[in-house]
Amino acid sequence: MMVATYSFQVGRLQCAVIQDGGVVGPVERIAGMFPDIPHDSLERELLRHGFDLNALPFSLNVLLVDTGAQRVLMDTGEGLPDSQLLDGLRALGVAPEAIDTVILTHGHRDHIGGIVDGDGKLIYANARYVMWRSEWEHWLAVGQQPDERSQYIRRNLIPIQDRVTLIEAEAEIVPGICVLPAPGHTVGHIALLLESDGERLLHIVDAAHQPVQVTITEWSPRFDMQPDRAQQTRRALVERAAREKLLVAAYHFGFPGLGNVMEQDGELVWQAAEI
Ligand SMILES: [Zn+2]
Numbered sequence: 001m002m003v004a005t006y007s008f009q010v011g012r013l014q015c016a017v018i019q020d021g022g023v024v025g026p027v028e029r030i031a032g033m034f035p036d037i038p039h040d041s042l043e044r045e046l047l048r049h050g051f052d053l054n055a056l057p058f059s060l061n062v063l064l065v066d067t068g069a070q071r072v073l074m075d076t077g078e079g080l081p082d083s084q085l086l087d088g089l090r091a092l093g094v095a096p097e098a099i100d101t102v103i104l105t106h107g108h109r110d111h112i113g114g115i116v117d118g119d120g121k122l123i124y125a126n127a128r129y130v131m132w133r134s135e136w137e138h139w140l141a142v143g144q145q146p147d148e149r150s151q152y153i154r155r156n157l158i159p160i161q162d163r164v165t166l167i168e169a170e171a172e173i174v175p176g177i178c179v180l181p182a183p184g185h186t187v188g189h190i191a192l193l194l195e196s197d198g199e200r201l202l203h204i205v206d207a208a209h210q211p212v213q214v215t216i217t218e219w220s221p222r223f224d225m226q227p228d229r230a231q232q233t234r235r236a237l238v239e240r241a242a243r244e245k246l247l248v249a250a251y252h253f254g255f256p257g258l259g260n261v262m263e264q265d266g267e268l269v270w271q272a273a274e275i
Contacts, residue, residue: 003088006256006275010247011196013176014066017249017256018088020077020114022059030056030210033221045212049269056210057254060110063203064092065194070100070174073124074192074203075251079113079156086114086123099124101174104131104164105205106189107139107153108223111251115156122159130173132181133166135188182207182237184230185223191237202241203249207234211253211270214238214261242268 004019023029027046031039046053062085063074071094077085089096102124104112117123136157143153172178182191185206192203207230208214209221217235220227241248241261250257258273 003084003091004255005088005091006258007092008258009199010065010194010201011176011199012068013194013196014068015194015201016064016092017258018062018064018085018092019255020060020062020083020085020088020110022057022255024055024057027053027056029058033209033223034219035222037219042212045216049212049215051212058209058252059255059257061249061251061253061255061257062088063192063249064089064094065177067174067176067196071098072101072103072174072177073099073127074103074205075105075111076102076114076123076156078110079115079152080118083114096123097125099127102127102129103173103177103179103190103192104129104135105192105251106132106135106186107142107157108186108206109152111206112139112156113152116159120155120159127163129160129164130179131164131166132179132188132190133168135186135190136164136166138187182233184226184228184233186225189233200244200246201249202237202246203251204234204237204241205251207237208250209252211250211259211272214270215267238268247273 005016007016031042062077065072077083139153143150170180176196178193180191180193182189191205194201213219218231220230224230238261248259260271261268262271
């Protein structure tokens, strides 16, 4: 099967979204992500936002940015056995060894599971890694627990411990790519702001998992570790995107997960980019 990729530019930054994986499912799947939201409210909002209740997308959208000087990958996808990321990179003519920097937005499996291959070897053999310090420390501690669930953490994080740069404040990682703290989904979850030639892209990563959360920022999925903080972060990011008219990327929205936050009848709504 062909891997979905979508190339676009932000100023002089050459960008591509690669679909590491994705499903289209019925509303029950989304309801499972939001167990605290009454089912009828969820259905009503999804319908009001124009979704087909039998075909709701959930994607893993990995962003690749070529700055001209560096190739930067935002997360590594879920890894074996289902990951499509390496095929997507191949389709774009990018060898894994050519990746200079990997920014790890947080420690969930669908974001760090693809750091190593089946033999435990680093896939992006020449890359340095970047992660928020509290996020790194949190997952390393979780990874010390001997349960099955933590295995992916040990497998993927231990091999990069000599290559990871831990950051604690907003920072420009490479020219044109800035890391912003966006806590709540996890303790040290980060968002990214790309800027070049006056054009900007805000990558909200997992600050929202479903476009209706752009409108109803109070809705947190069960994977938000700190729901109150996640809500504040989500609201701040979508309000900024609307105010500054930013192009927005979201890791889990329907592929390629690009769009804008628009004000419509007194509320903010997601408008997917036409591709
Ligand atoms: Zn995720």
